[in-house]
Amino acid sequence: MNERGTPRENRQVQLRRLRNYSIWLGAFWTMLVAISLIINYRHQQEEAHSIILAEARAALAKDLHYRDWAESYGGVYAPVTGKNQPNPYLAKHPERDITTPSGKKLTLVSPAAMIRQVFERARNHPEVSQGHITSLTPLRPENAPDPWESKAxxxxxxxxxxxxxxxxxxxxxxxxxxxPMMAHDPCLTCHHADRRTNGLTVRGGISVSIPVAQVEKAMETTMAGIAIGHLFFWVMGLTGIGVGARNLIKKAAVIEESELRFRSTVEQAPIGIAHMSPEGRLNLVNRRFCDIVGCPPSEMLQRTIQEITHPDDLQAFEDHVRLLLEGKIKTYTAEQRYRRADGSAVWTILTLSLVHGTKGAPAYLIGVVEDITERQKLEEQLHQSQKMESIGALAGGVAHDFNNILTVIIGNAALMQMNLSRDSQLMPYLQQMLDAAERAAGLTRGLLAFSRKHAISLVPVDLNTVIQDIKRLLLMVIGEEHELAITPSPEKLTVLADVGQLEQVLMNLAVNAHDAVPEGGRISISTGSDTIDSERAAAANVSPGTYATIVFSDNGTGIPKENLERIFEPFFTTKAPGKGTGLGLSIVYGIVRQHNGQIKVYSEVGYGTTFRIYLPLTRETQLAEEETAQLFPRGTETILVAEDDENVRKIVVDVLEAYGYRTIVAVAGDDAVAKFRQHQEEIALAFLDAIMPRKNGWQVYEEIQKIRPGVKVLFTSGYTDEIIRKENIMADKAHILTKPVPPSLLLTKIRETLDS
Structure with missing residues (x-):
């Protein structure tokens, strides 16, 4: 269910919607009536045109029949009068004029003249049809065509x-x-056969004009009746639409009122409510249910309850739904997990019941869900914190007593060593005893750190600096077959801490990550800040406030859920016998708690693990480190430094330049060759990383030897020289410095190589 406004607003929206529908329906009905009227009007026009055209054709046919009759006789003789004078165009006709025996003069009237006289008599009566004989080359002025006749x-x-x-x-x-008027053979007696078509001669044309007033009047009468009929249907239709809309508005108001009561009850409920079909298809969900599952309503209604139920709880859920559908139980209540869109699980208390339809068949299921995730997390955190405190107290007591025993053992062993000669047969056994005691002392120090009874020195330090300074050591632990990404916070994070203890935390986490991450995996460390409110602080047994954070993540195998609650317990380990003591993470937990901090772990099998460490921020000023200059060999030569790791590259360049050397920097193998080619006359020595992208150190060495034979080279690598030679990356004669390289060793080896 989506969010709605107030009941009044919703009703107004519904009313506006119905009114709009009514208006659109009325407009559509009006358009239909208008279209029907236009179609009838056009039909009447076409029918009137057909009628008047038929009349014109009948009138013209009559005139043509009359002309054919006159042509069949070649004309008629009529007395000569003032209006009937001899035709001058028939002057050459030998029989144009005759005299009857009684002495009466007669003249030949041609068929065309006969028709013309008939047409002239009709002009005095415009209400009847009018005729006209014409030609493009008329002999008589009265036969001249008008514009319309010319086109015809x-x-x-x-x-x-x-x-x-x-x-x-x-x-x-x-x-x-x-x-067209055709001259037939009888006409050729008087007319010249100048143009013929199929034996007939075209001699102009004959037209007829029929008044359309009577037909138009009849059409107007018919259209008036049609218009009145359409008006009646239009009014009746609009009336029906109006009455229907009014009834719908009344019914919609009642339905809306009921729906709003139902909707407000469901939407404002502090618990999740969902309706689902017996097959599990979600038909209705309220906002709280969507918030619990972490999925918008539009997507939620496309899913089934089985899709969002946690796989571990799905079978029990389906079994109880089946019992509900079979009528064996009325309701079902249990703790159940759902999978959120981000993959996390949310704990709920689900109450499920069945609604039957009118015929008694199962209609749909109603689920009422209460989110108990946070409550459960707080309870678990409280129980875990209390358990770890109890274990810490026990570990502290054991470590304290064990240290006393170790003190006696180590003290007496040292006295024995002092009183024995170096050649004594007992000396090797005594040395093994001391070594074992030292290892045991290391274990007790870890237990004391876990129990927070180990004395530490808290001073203001920049967390970003601590992380950056230990990067080289972490690389040695995880190995170069893994990727290490460090992302420090852009803000300065000052905390009260024992740097050595923090480094031990990071080293222990790195050891665990090394074992969990496959070759080519990724380990990332980032810093930042977060604020812990009073509720979270109470559950974690820390003070509320702003904390610096260390996020240590890997994309390794992950930690099974059943082991997550025990990973900080002393001596708990999933490693094979002899592969781990089970104290690494417990020591991490103890150091963090000793720094008044908190540590959380998030993990999923197959997706890796993330440790999130919280340390209180402080406003105390960080103590400045007093650097003492050491007397190491100096120089003025130019050195090519080729190193793909930015931090290692920077420290090498800083050390060399501090002792007088000039440097040219390259970030990869091909870049090193290019820089050497550009500065070959200046470079006295090439300091090359053995493993670099786009050409390794030995490939670079071979190419710069071709450019300038005899150039001096010193290699460095995070691998040991045995591994480098085993992989056939470097030749046996190569001089290799294994990382991390102390500044004293770096300067000494550089000077020795230059002077050799």
Whole structure:
């Protein structure tokens, strides 16, 4: 369930939504009615056009039949009157004029003239159809075409057989229709056969114009009826939409009221609530349930309860769901873990019940979940802290008494050694006794550190400096087959600490990481700060406040869950016999507690382990270290320093430059060759790391020997020279300094090589 506003706001949103739906539905209905009206209007227009065109074709057909009849007789003879004068265009016709026996003069009226006279009589009656005979080359002025007829005659020349269109003449709208007028054989008696088509001669055209007023009036009457019908349906539709919307709004208000009561109850509940199908599909979840599982509602509703249940608890959960569905139990309550999106587990108390449908079949399950993770963690931390305090007190007492015994043993053994000669047969046995006693003393010191009874000297130190200074030693412990990444905090972190003890903590953690991380693995150390509130401080038995943090992580095999609670216990170890004492992490725990700090561990099998150490920050000023200059060999020569580790490179350069040498720095093998080629005349000696990226030390040596034979070289490596030679990386004659290299040894060897 998503977050909602107040009930009033939700109701207003629902009402607005329904009103909008009603408006859109009304608009859609109006659009449908309008489209129907437009379609009917266009249909009526097309029907009216078809009717008037049919009338025009009928009228034109009548005129053409009349012309055909007149043509069949070659014209008629009529008395000569003022309106019927002899046709001057038929002057060459021998029978144009005749006189009857009674002396009456008659003249030949051509078919075209007969039709023209009929058309002229119709012009006095504009309400009836109008006709006209015309041509692009008229012989009579009255036969001249108007613009529309000219276009039609031109179309006939292109092969058209009929042209029609609506046009207004003298304010009256007509349907105009025109067809070409053909001169048949009888007409050729008077007309020249100048153009023929299939035996017929095209002689202009004959047109007819039919008034459309009556048809338009009929169409308007029909459209008025159609419009009234559409208006009726439109009003009825809008009324239905309005009434339906009003009823829906009333019902929605009642439903919304009920839903809001349910939603507010579920959403504001301080416990997680979820509805799920009998198969486990989540149908409804509240905010608290999403917060517990650490997954947004949109994603949660795409998952099943089985997917988020911890695998170790899944079988018991499914067994009890089956009992619920079978009706053997009413409810199910148990502690159960869920897997969060980040992979962590959250402890809850789950109460599950079944809801039946109207027909009695299982409808859905209701789960009520209470998060008890923090409470359980606090209880576990309190129990662990109390247990470690008890073990620490026991370890302190044992170590104290054991130290007294060791004091007697070592004291007497030393007296015996002083009173025996070096050649005595007992001397080797005595030395073995002293060595064993020293190792036993180391164990007791670890126990005392664990029990916080070992005297330490707390002084203000910069945590970042401590981490950086011990990096070389850590590299020796973990080996160069592993990657070590150190990320100091950008802020200065001053704590009250015993540097030696802190270094022992880091060394012990490095030893454990070395055994857990496979070859090529990664170990990372970072520093920072964090604030511990009163609740966390009470559970960890420390004071609340701001703490500096050391995060020591590896990507090794991880620690099984069943061992996490015991790793700080003395003498607890999962290593093979003879491979560990079980005191490493217990000593780490004791030193951290002795520094008023706290240590936590997070681990998952297959993903590695992270130790997080908290040390109280202090405002005391860090004591300045007084450096005393030592008399080591000096020089002025130029030395090429090729080292891929930035911190090692920097300390070598600083030492050499402090004693007068000039340096040229390279960060990889190919870079070393390039720098040597560039400064070959200046460089007196090349100080090369045996293992570097993009060419190892020996490959660099071989290439610079080709550039300048006889150049002096000194190698260094984190591996021992036996391992280097075993891997065939260096030749037998190479001089190798094994890291870490003390400044005195570095300066001495540099000087010896230069002077050789």
């Amino acid at each position: 005659l031109q179309a006939f020349q292109r092969g058209a057989s009929e042209v029609s269109g609506i046009e207004t003449i003298d304010g009256i709208t007509y349907m105009r229709l025109m067809r």
